[in-house]
Amino acid sequence: MSISRKVAIKVLIEIDKGAYSNLVLNKELNKVSDKRDRAFITELVYGVLRQKKRLDYMLSCFSKRPLRKMDNEVLSALRVALYQIEYTDSVPARAAVYETVEALKSFTGHGAVKFTNGVLRSYLRNKDKIIFPDRNQNPVNFLANYYSYPEWIIKEWINKYGFKDTERLCQYLNDSPPVTVRYNRLQVDQKRFLEVFKKYNIEVESTTVPDCYVVNNFNTIKDLPLFKDGGFIVQGPAATLAGFVLGPDPGNRVLDMSAGPGGKTTHLAELMNNRGEIIALDIYEHKLKLIEENCNRLGVNIVKTIKVDGRDYTSQEKFDMVLVDAPCTGLGLVAHKPEIKWNRTENDVKKLQEIQKSLLHNALSLVRDGGFVLYSTCTLTRAENEEVVNQVLQQTDFVVSPVNMEKRLSEIGFSGKFKITPEGYLEFFPPESKTEGFYG
Numbered sequence: 120m121s122i123s124r125k126v127a128i129k130v131l132i133e134i135d136k137g138a139y140s141n142l143v144l145n146k147e148l149n150k151v152s153d154k155r156d157r158a159f160i161t162e163l164v165y166g167v168l169r170q171k172k173r174l175d176y177m178l179s180c181f182s183k184r185p186l187r188k189m190d191n192e193v194l195s196a197l198r199v200a201l202y203q204i205e206y207t208d209s210v211p212a213r214a215a216v217y218e219t220v221e222a223l224k225s226f227t228g229h230g231a232v233k234f235t236n237g238v239l240r241s242y243l244r245n246k247d248k249i250i251f252p253d254r255n256q257n258p259v260n261f262l263a264n265y266y267s268y269p270e271w272i273i274k275e276w277i278n279k280y281g282f283k284d285t286e287r288l289c290q291y292l293n294d295s296p297p298v299t300v301r302y303n304r305l306q307v308d309q310k311r312f313l314e315v316f317k318k319y320n321i322e323v324e325s326t327t328v329p330d331c332y333v334v335n336n337f338n339t340i341k342d343l344p345l346f347k348d349g350g351f352i353v354q355g356p357a358a359t360l361a362g363f364v365l366g367p368d369p370g371n372r373v374l375d376m377s378a379g380p381g382g383k384t385t386h387l388a389e390l391m392n393n394r395g396e397i398i399a400l401d402i403y404e405h406k407l408k409l410i411e412e413n414c415n416r417l418g419v420n421i422v423k424t425i426k427v428d429g430r431d432y433t434s435q436e437k438f439d440m441v442l443v444d445a446p447c448t449g450l451g452l453v454a455h456k457p458e459i460k461w462n463r464t465e466n467d468v469k470k471l472q473e474i475q476k477s478l479l480h481n482a483l484s485l486v487r488d489g490g491f492v493l494y495s496t497c498t499l500t501r502a503e504n505e506e507v508v509n510q511v512l513q514q515t516d517f518v519v520s521p522v523n524m525e526k527r528l529s530e531i532g533f534s535g536k537f538k539i540t541p542e543g544y545l546e547f548f549p550p551e552s553k554t555e556g557f558y559g
């Protein structure tokens with residue numbers, strides 16, 4: 120299984136340099152034939168990404184050299200070894216150390232390998248002596264190191280949710296989430312969708328959101344003929360719910376202001392029964408390509424894509440509905456993409472808030488009287504959610520009729536738990552909603 124450690128170390132080095140976890144991991148997994156190796160590599164990579172800060176805290180107790188001065192290869196190998204010792208039952212601790220140190224030999228020289236071995240042996244001898252910061256005296260430090268989150272996120276959440284709920288959130292988002300798909304009513308009905316999955320022995324479980332199902336065998340679903348025929352798309356329950364909340368009718372003219380890769384665009388088209396018009400904007404060419412690929416596969420032909428900054432988009436004709444599914448820090452997706460914890464900064468929140476406000480501002484100028492705007496994000500910061508909407512509404516002379524969200528969600532058939540904030544906004548708190556984080 121040494122190949123697994125070698126590939127995991129390689130992938131983690133690439134991710135540390137800024138690569139997307141899913142892209143670099145899939146590229147490397149394609150070169151590995153053994154199914155068990157592939158599963159183990161995936162566990163090591165995502166496990167280390169989730170627990171990185173906690174692992175580093177523990178390692179720093181046993182290394183005289185500060186972690187920031189270590190080579191990337193050494194640090195990645197140390198994390199991979201420690202993750203196995205702490206989180207996997209199948210590998211004895213000494214084997215984890217031996218195999219990982221062997222794997223490291225293909226990346227670096229004798230001195231670095233010896234150093235790594237020394238830190239890990241010292242860890243094995245003394246791990247019972249590790250003491251985490253005190254949860255009462257230093258709550259931010261405790262949560263950050265114990266659950267492996269940057270301190271700025273912990274502070275943001277403690278302000279928003281308090282200590283207890285922040286702890287629940289940290290725990291919940293450290294588990295790997297189920298994979299969910301939305302079947303595409305344009306190509307298949309629910310009965311046929313379920314029959315096909317049953318035929319291929321893939322277990323399917325309903326979620327609290329209509330049309331959205333948990334599937335247990337993610338690695339094979341993209342090989343199903345039904346996927347190629349556009350029968351379903353991978354999409355989270357909260358993301359699926361957004362389309363239902365907007366709920367366009369056939370024949371509507373809809374604007375999707377930041378649409379890539381098109382999960383919600385294609386759902387809106389489906390709800391419109393492929394009749395009417397959707398203008399889908401994105402600032403990046405490659406995102407527009409993904410929208411077009413998704414539309415082609417799913418049999419959607421009412422979408423026109425435009426490469427433009429949504430803040431600058433103008434149109435003579437107003438829209439019945441506008442979706443601003445804004446670019447955001449994505450903290451509600453940390454369980455799916457744990458590297459978000461480490462790639463995002465407090466500064467991003469400020470920069471994104473400016474973009475979000477301008478997008479929403481422009482959306483309000485593009486919707487017709489009596490039309491509907493949905494501002495949504497998959498993040499859990501006040502600055503990108505409530506503050507954006509409150510500040511934009513203060514700056515305009517629009518009269519906004521609030522939507523009765525409880526009524527809307529019950530009409531849709533949503534059966535999960537949700538929060539209505541004091542201002543009347545919809546929020547999904549993952550430990551309760553059992554979905555991605557969502558704000559609308």
Ligand SMILES: C[S@@+](CC[C@H](N)C(=O)[O-])C[C@H]1O[C@@H](n2cnc3c(N)ncnc32)[C@H](O)[C@@H]1O
Nearest residue numbers: 377378379380381382383401402428429444446
């Ligand atoms: C949260 S994602 C949208 C996800 C999409 N609604 C879906 O369900 O698949 C935000 C998108 O906004 C795009 N974006 C970022 N800044 C933008 C801008 N100024 N104008 C338009 N699109 C932008 C990003 O490229 C990204 O594809």
